Amino acid sequence: MAEARSIPLAASELPTSWYNLQADMPHRPPPPLHPGTQQPLQADDLARIFPMNLIEQEMSTERWIGIPEPVLDKLLLCRPTPLRRALDFERALDCPVKIFYKDESVSPPGSHKFNTAVAQAYYNHAFGIKRLATETGAGQWGCSLAAACNFFGLELKVYMVRTSFEQKPFRKLMMQTWGAKCVSSPSQDTQAGRDINARLPGTPGSLGIAISEAVEDALTHEHTRYALGSVLNHVLLHQTVIGLEAQKQLASVGLYPDVVIGCAGGGSNFAGISFPYVRDRIHGKTVRILAAEPAACPTLTRGPYRYDFGDLSGLTPLLAMHTLGHQFMPPSLHAGGLRYHGMAPLVSQLKRDNLIEAEAIPQLECYAAGILWARTEGFIPAPETTHALAAAIREAKRAKAEGRERTILLCYSGHGLFDLAGYDAYLSGQLTNHELPQDEIAAAIAKCPPAPAL
Amino acid sequence: MAEARSIPLAASELPTSWYNLQADMPHRPPPPLHPGTQQPLQADDLARIFPMNLIEQEMSTERWIGIPEPVLDKLLLCRPTPLRRALDFERALDCPVKIFYKDESVSPPGSHKFNTAVAQAYYNHAFGIKRLATETGAGQWGCSLAAACNFFGLELKVYMVRTSFEQKPFRKLMMQTWGAKCVSSPSQDTQAGRDINARLPGTPGSLGIAISEAVEDALTHEHTRYALGSVLNHVLLHQTVIGLEAQKQLASVGLYPDVVIGCAGGGSNFAGISFPYVRDRIHGKTVRILAAEPAACPTLTRGPYRYDFGDLSGLTPLLAMHTLGHQFMPPSLHAGGLRYHGMAPLVSQLKRDNLIEAEAIPQLECYAAGILWARTEGFIPAPETTHALAAAIREAKRAKAEGRERTILLCYSGHGLFDLAGYDAYLSGQLTNHELPQDEIAAAIAKCPPAPAL
Numbered sequence: 025m026a027e028a029r030s031i032p033l034a035a036s037e038l039p040t041s042w043y044n045l046q047a048d049m050p051h052r053p054p055p056p057l058h059p060g061t062q063q064p065l066q067a068d069d070l071a072r073i074f075p076m077n078l079i080e081q082e083m084s085t086e087r088w089i090g091i092p093e094p095v096l097d098k099l100l101l102c103r104p105t106p107l108r109r110a111l112d113f114e115r116a117l118d119c120p121v122k123i124f125y126k127d128e129s130v131s132p133p134g135s136h137k138f139n140t141a142v143a144q145a146y147y148n149h150a151f152g153i154k155r156l157a158t159e160t161g162a163g164q165w166g167c168s169l170a171a172a173c174n175f176f177g178l179e180l181k182v183y184m185v186r187t188s189f190e191q192k193p194f195r196k197l198m199m200q201t202w203g204a205k206c207v208s209s210p211s212q213d214t215q216a217g218r219d220i221n222a223r224l225p226g227t228p229g230s231l232g233i234a235i236s237e238a239v240e241d242a243l244t245h246e247h248t249r250y251a252l253g254s255v256l257n258h259v260l261l262h263q264t265v266i267g268l269e270a271q272k273q274l275a276s277v278g279l280y281p282d283v284v285i286g287c288a289g290g291g292s293n294f295a296g297i298s299f300p301y302v303r304d305r306i307h308g309k310t311v312r313i314l315a316a317e318p319a320a321c322p323t324l325t326r327g328p329y330r331y332d333f334g335d336l337s338g339l340t341p342l343l344a345m346h347t348l349g350h351q352f353m354p355p356s357l358h359a360g361g362l363r364y365h366g367m368a369p370l371v372s373q374l375k376r377d378n379l380i381e382a383e384a385i386p387q388l389e390c391y392a393a394g395i396l397w398a399r400t401e402g403f404i405p406a407p408e409t410t411h412a413l414a415a416a417i418r419e420a421k422r423a424k425a426e427g428r429e430r431t432i433l434l435c436y437s438g439h440g441l442f443d444l445a446g447y448d449a450y451l452s453g454q455l456t457n458h459e460l461p462q463d464e465i466a467a468a469i470a471k472c473p474p475a476p477a478l
Numbered sequence: 479m480a481e482a483r484s485i486p487l488a489a490s491e492l493p494t495s496w497y498n499l500q501a502d503m504p505h506r507p508p509p510p511l512h513p514g515t516q517q518p519l520q521a522d523d524l525a526r527i528f529p530m531n532l533i534e535q536e537m538s539t540e541r542w543i544g545i546p547e548p549v550l551d552k553l554l555l556c557r558p559t560p561l562r563r564a565l566d567f568e569r570a571l572d573c574p575v576k577i578f579y580k581d582e583s584v585s586p587p588g589s590h591k592f593n594t595a596v597a598q599a600y601y602n603h604a605f606g607i608k609r610l611a612t613e614t615g616a617g618q619w620g621c622s623l624a625a626a627c628n629f630f631g632l633e634l635k636v637y638m639v640r641t642s643f644e645q646k647p648f649r650k651l652m653m654q655t656w657g658a659k660c661v662s663s664p665s666q667d668t669q670a671g672r673d674i675n676a677r678l679p680g681t682p683g684s685l686g687i688a689i690s691e692a693v694e695d696a697l698t699h700e701h702t703r704y705a706l707g708s709v710l711n712h713v714l715l716h717q718t719v720i721g722l723e724a725q726k727q728l729a730s731v732g733l734y735p736d737v738v739i740g741c742a743g744g745g746s747n748f749a750g751i752s753f754p755y756v757r758d759r760i761h762g763k764t765v766r767i768l769a770a771e772p773a774a775c776p777t778l779t780r781g782p783y784r785y786d787f788g789d790l791s792g793l794t795p796l797l798a799m800h801t802l803g804h805q806f807m808p809p810s811l812h813a814g815g816l817r818y819h820g821m822a823p824l825v826s827q828l829k830r831d832n833l834i835e836a837e838a839i840p841q842l843e844c845y846a847a848g849i850l851w852a853r854t855e856g857f858i859p860a861p862e863t864t865h866a867l868a869a870a871i872r873e874a875k876r877a878k879a880e881g882r883e884r885t886i887l888l889c890y891s892g893h894g895l896f897d898l899a900g901y902d903a904y905l906s907g908q909l910t911n912h913e914l915p916q917d918e919i920a921a922a923i924a925k926c927p928p929a930p931a932l
Contacts, residue, residue: 026551028489035482097480101566101856112555130584132856134895174853194648197898200905201852398655399628402555402586441588441895444651451654 029111031124031273033104039268040091042261045299045370047087048306050377053369054478057331057342062475065341072243073250075151078144081258089261091143092150098142098175102131103265107273112400113413119420120429124281125436126270126297133198135406135438136293137168137253140262144251145172155179155248157241159209159234162188162360163195164406164438165253170204183209183217183237186229188360194442209234216240216337230353231364232336239339254290255334255343255368263296270433271300281311281433283419287411288315288324288382289361291368297435299370302379315371315382316415318390320458321354323347323367324375324382326465331475332366342475345372349468355458357387358446359407361438365468383415386457390414391450394440398447406438407446483565485578485727487558493722494545496715499753499824501541502760504831507823508932511785511796516929519795526697527704529605532598535712543715545597546604552596552629556585557719561727566854567867573874574883578735579890580724580751587652589860589892590747591622591707594716598705599626609633609702611695613663613688616642616814617649618860618892619707624658637663637671637691640683642814648896663688670694670791684807685818686790693793708744709788709797709822717750724887725754735765735887737873741865742769742778742836743815745822751889753824756833769825769836770869772844774912775808777801777821778829778836780919785929786820796929799826803922809912811841812900813861815892819922837869840911844868845904848894852901860892861900 046052055064070079081089091099110123131138148156156178160166166182173180182199189196189208196206209229210217216236220227227233242250252259267284274280284301286294298313305311317324323346333350334340345366348354352365367375374380394410396417397403405413412434423430440447449455500506509518521533528536535543545553564577585592602610610632614620620636627634636653643650643662650660663683664671670690674681681687696704706713721738728734738755740748752767759765769778777800786801788794799820802808806819821829828834848864850871851857859867866888877884894901903909 026547026554029554030489032486032488034486035484093480098856100480100483132852132858171856175856194895194898197902198858198895201849201858201898201901203853395655398586399657402552402625402629404586404652404655441648441652444648444655447655448651 027111029109031107031277033269033273035100035104037272038096038100038104039265040096041088042091043264043268043300043303044084044087044089044261045302046085046257048303049373050306051373053373054344057475059333059338059341062342073239075148075153075249077147077151078258081261082256092146095143095146099139099265102138104269105130107270110401113397116396116400117417117420119424121420121423122431123416124274124433126266126433127436128266128293129403129436129439132171133164133167134441135164135168136263136266136296136435137165138171139265139296140253140259140292141168141172142175143262145169145176145178148249149176149178153178153247153249155245156251157181157238157248158251159183159231159238161185161231161363163192163442164361166206167195167198168253169251170199170202173204174202180204181241182206183211183234185209185231185234186227191445192442209237211237214240230336235335236337236339254292255366257370259292260295260299260368260370263292264299266296266435267298267300270297274433279431282430283312283314283432285314285316285412285415285419285432285434287362287408287437288317288367288371289364289408291371293435293437295368295371297433298380302374305379313380314415315380316411317382317384318357318359318362318411319384319386320357320460321348321363322384322460323365325384328469329372329376330472330478332472334366338473342473343369344478345369346375347472348465349472351471352465352468358443358449359390359411361408362411383418385411385414387455388457391447391455393417394447404440405436406440407443409437412437481565483563485561485731487723487727489554489558491726492550492554492558493719494550495542496545497718497722497754497757498538498541498543498715499756500539500711502757503827504760505827507827508798511929513787513792513795516796527693529602529607529703531601531605532712535715536710546600549597549600553593553719556592558723559584561724564855567851570850570854571871571874573878575874575877576885577870578728578887580720580887581890582720582747583857583890583893586625587618587621588895589618589622590717590720590750590889591619592625593719593750594707594713594746595622595626596629597716599623599630599632602703603630603632607632607701607703609699610705611635611692611702612705613637613685613692615639615685615817617646617896618815620660621649621652623705623707624653624656627658628656634658635695636660637665637688639663639685639688640681645899646896663691665691668694684790689789690791690793708746709820711824713746714749714753714822714824717746718753720750720889721752721754724751728887733885736884737766737768737886739768739770739866739869739886739888741816741862741891742771742821742825743818743862745825747889747891749822749825751887752834756828759833767834768869769834770865771836771838772811772813772816772865773838773840774811774914775802775817776838776914777819779838782923783826783830784926784932786926788820792927796927797823798932799823800829801926802919803926805925806919806922812897812903813844813865815862816865837872839865839868841909842911845901845909847871848901858894859890860894861897863891866891
């Protein structure tokens, strides 16, 4: 008899609270610092950027934070998401492993970003905000926030890094279908954008520039706030529904994972799948937790732990994190969602406390894993997601070498339907791995701001 | 409490047989005719084009046909598909209706075409065929067969209508990711393609030309057969898993639909959702069944019922069907999958027997329905699928006018992630409705071949 692959979860089992790891972690991250005074940031310092209800959530140490009804209602459009066993991928690997994947690609915009987008749009709406501004790189975050703002009647302006804007026109059209406005960054709509356009005509843009534009937009428009799709505590919090659901689904078939894997850029999908398991580990359970990052942007594996800015221009508070330096310019990489110089403070702290491991994987190995997945499981993964798949293959091979069975759980963070040009480049041999010299990292770190030691 | 939207179905409830409507319909369609002799077609006449196991299935009148284990195994990658209640769409319509949609967009290639692609690839493989050739218009069928051939180790060559090939480069890349070869049609790879290219340099191509190329390819290559994604009996048969699952899902919440709706191009997704309900209707159940077709290609509503070729060039057998004439050239329409001059003989016969209704809907009304759906339910529908959504809105308004509650079931045949250029054209006011003059249809019908009257 053909074997079932999907482990469903009834709608009534959708988690009704987010899990806040800050309640359980042995050491909380050092506080973010005001960039001017270098003193711990106060809630009021952020009030022009974020609504107060989200700022309170950012600072909360409550273990469980209830998910508001209107957020649950919209999450139910696609949640609980399927947990699936990757039977054909397993067969192809021929290793003693069971591989389960939590499929976050089934959301309307196609990735896990939808989970926090819905929550952020709701909280801004509840606080009386009428309009949001944000940046987007590859476009997953911009699309997710566009869908969510549309639900709650918020206007949205998205500043999309110019090179992505031109390479991925469908992302802009998707945002527009949901009623959002998306412009190429640097734009002519902000002072920051106009300055850069005058200084560097034809620049491909960067996430740092786009953040500057979005923050300026929020500061200069009435009833407007800024929204961020990763890194911050409240964003990671909203993603914990992923791991909470996966725990119930695996338990329903009597399983517990030996290894939990997520790809890591800013840290949000990794946190989503893993934080509920980190809690278990803190409480004595045996489980390994592995962040897979690109070898070309190896924040957790090669970046020092220190205070640094969250953006290229140095506008944000100083965050305690693993960083390659806020002026580090990662090489062009098809997994655009993983091209971030820093790592969420919560994830960075876990790495310091040896509660998680990290592995850096070269681009070609990731694409090979993505192709194997597409040709066995059928679905085409986002380039970001292929990092988790490649890490799972490494785990499977280790299991075989050791002759020990293993159950692997991974977060399938998004689909790759708008990333097929990357697969084309890979299949036609145009992609290479990027070796990152140590002195390049050292040079970028040297440009970090002076800040208290950690 | 937030209301559940998804009605799951356990993997163990996946149908293990397809339902063959020919066993129950009051009148079977007249037989296909050999284009030369005009005599009823024999199995052997098709043996160079299709494998004998599929030819037997095409001609079978058995009520239930078992689904082979290897096909079930691959269908389980995404089946059973979710049945969801469109709560927010209902709220926006404010009419006394419950609307449920069977979500076929969750398959790896993004549409219902996957259901028959897996079956056809399997049967060809089982018959010893090593290679398939097919045509594709918008690309949904080519992608589905690419995924399926990859599973069973078959080579695949896809002839994609040139205008789509150039407008939708991602479709080609998707096929390539699964290992298939996709060329622009007319190509230089067949005599038919070379002739057309010489005669009409720069032609945008057509489905008719692409079919000629694919058939010639199958006839001139060893171990190769041709595959078709709609119209034929066996293709419609493979789609009945859609309706069989939906029946179980609705029954699990104690509901039975008043109306079942599917969009109709060649007829395959319409057949998939509706044939199990047509059976109920034949056996006395009260249920209306509605095919939604484009006003610009109104086969069922305005095409006469007669023998006609299935392709533009007149290579195929003569089929008894509603047709606009095989030389009818539908206007350029973003719902490329519905631009077909004919209609499946089984569906045409049901229309003749008043077992189904049909409604033709203009393009702008369909896009408006698609936008409303995207902004309420979140998911962006394929342009083909918007015809079913527009028909559901009409039903909802009739229900309100009559003051009678109604439960509507529709087939959500595919997602529109590769069709965002159409939404962009709609939102920027570039699309228009196409009025189809009666004399245009009459002129095309006049070019139909002489054939026995029906």
